[in-house]
Amino acid sequence: xxxxxxxxxxxxxxxxxADLDPLQGAADAVLAARAVDGDVHAFEVLARRHxxxxxxxxxxxxxxxxxxxxxxxxxxxTGWRRLDDLESPALIRNWLMRIVTxxxxxxxxxxxxxxxxxxxxxxxxxxxxxxRIVEARLQLDAVWQALDKLPAEQxxxxxxxxxxxxxxxxxxEALGIPTSTVRGLLARARRFLLHELEAWx
Amino acid sequence: MxxxxxxxxxxxxxxxxxxxxxxxxxRGRLPVDPSIENxxxxxxxxxxxxxxxxxxxxxxxxxxxxxxxxxxxxITGLLDTIKGEIKSGRDVPISHSDPSLRLSLTEAAVRGxxxxxxxxxxxxxxxxxxxxxxxxxxxxVIRIEVTASVEYGRSLAATADRLRxxxxxxxxxxxxxxxxxxxxxxxxxxxxxEPRS
Numbered sequence: 539x540x541x542x543x544x545x546x547x548x549x550x551x552x553x554x555x556a557d558l559d560p561l562q563g564a565a566d567a568v569l570a571a572r573a574v575d576g577d578v579h580a581f582e583v584l585a586r587r588h589x590x591x592x593x594x595x596x597x598x599x600x601x602x603x604x605x606x607x608x609x610x611x612x613x614x615x616t617g618w619r620r621l622d623d624l625e626s627p628a629l630i631r632n633w634l635m636r637i638v639t640x641x642x643x644x645x646x647x648x649x650x651x652x653x654x655x656x657x658x659x660x661x662x663x664x665x666x667x668x669x670r671i672v673e674a675r676l677q678l679d680a681v682w683q684a685l686d687k688l689p690a691e692q693x694x695x696x697x698x699x700x701x702x703x704x705x706x707x708x709x710x711e712a713l714g715i716p717t718s719t720v721r722g723l724l725a726r727a728r729r730f731l732l733h734e735l736e737a738w739x
Numbered sequence: 740m741x742x743x744x745x746x747x748x749x750x751x752x753x754x755x756x757x758x759x760x761x762x763x764x765x766r767g768r769l770p771v772d773p774s775i776e777n778x779x780x781x782x783x784x785x786x787x788x789x790x791x792x793x794x795x796x797x798x799x800x801x802x803x804x805x806x807x808x809x810x811x812x813x814i815t816g817l818l819d820t821i822k823g824e825i826k827s828g829r830d831v832p833i834s835h836s837d838p839s840l841r842l843s844l845t846e847a848a849v850r851g852x853x854x855x856x857x858x859x860x861x862x863x864x865x866x867x868x869x870x871x872x873x874x875x876x877x878x879x880v881i882r883i884e885v886t887a888s889v890e891y892g893r894s895l896a897a898t899a900d901r902l903r904x905x906x907x908x909x910x911x912x913x914x915x916x917x918x919x920x921x922x923x924x925x926x927x928x929x930x931x932x933e934p935r936s
Binding site: 551552553555556560561563564565567568571572574575576577578581582585586589590591593594595598607608610611614615618619677678679681682685699700701706721722724725726728729731732735736 | 756757758761762765784787788790791792794795796797798799800801802803804806807809810812813814816817818820821822824825826828847850851854855858859860861863864865866867868886888927929931
């Protein structure tokens, strides 16, 4: 059955308001609460608002652009099914980010089991031709590419810390490495990224 | 490409290591450590780290906007799946002229009617809605509880009254529920001009 039955007597004014879609500007907390109530459209607005960034994040985490669509789709599906577990609707972005992170790490683990020799550092992506890079974007591109140059574990630690907001302890648990190792990997990642940034100053 | 640690010396941080500085930054630079804050090298490194954090976030955001069609594909697939997973809730009976036919509306559909009635009021974005009472028995008086956010500048009391009227009218039109009280909780105020995220 459809979520909202067709209305026989809607006024034009109602149609206009519905077309403007009041949910587009609604706060995450409102959308999350409605999604808990079974409102698919509210969840769709959340997916469109946060999904694209999470897809790019998971691609960086995995070092694979191809798998990221599957990861983020699986993650949102899991999120939808577990909405009852969501304690704070306002924090749904963080909550989904963590599900995305777990899904991506599961894949990294599965991969590691299959071929432990391969660290799978992604090939540096095709660089935008220098002519096309405008001045204001130089640093952004530099950071973006510098992330790809990091060894996989350093990059994962850094993304979990800086993008998903994990604590050192949480990173260690997620990646299955000691907290002290996390600290060291993060420091190295930061040192390298700083070094790269210097080159672009 | 592998990174050789020795190629990146970290000696010039006035006795501090990058690890310490990272920890310090992650603590929100609190409690204030004068030996770090008074060191030009440390402050430069901290500023750089903060800058990288901002740049990477901006880069991520920019990258994520580059391929809307790609996102459309996985989101459409996602929606197709979850539409089939809506918890329909209780069955709300509807009478039919042929007594041998059983007709009912799902609780989820009734909530959809309530949301739609609220969302199209103008100046209201609906939150949660609940049907309290025995909706499965025809004629039983039920209570409706809803939450809503109201556009900044509107009278809360008048808006809540209008919302109540609209919900009651919509349920009268589309269901046979006997609606008693409608509890409206305004739990947020929003500003109409700027979309929030």
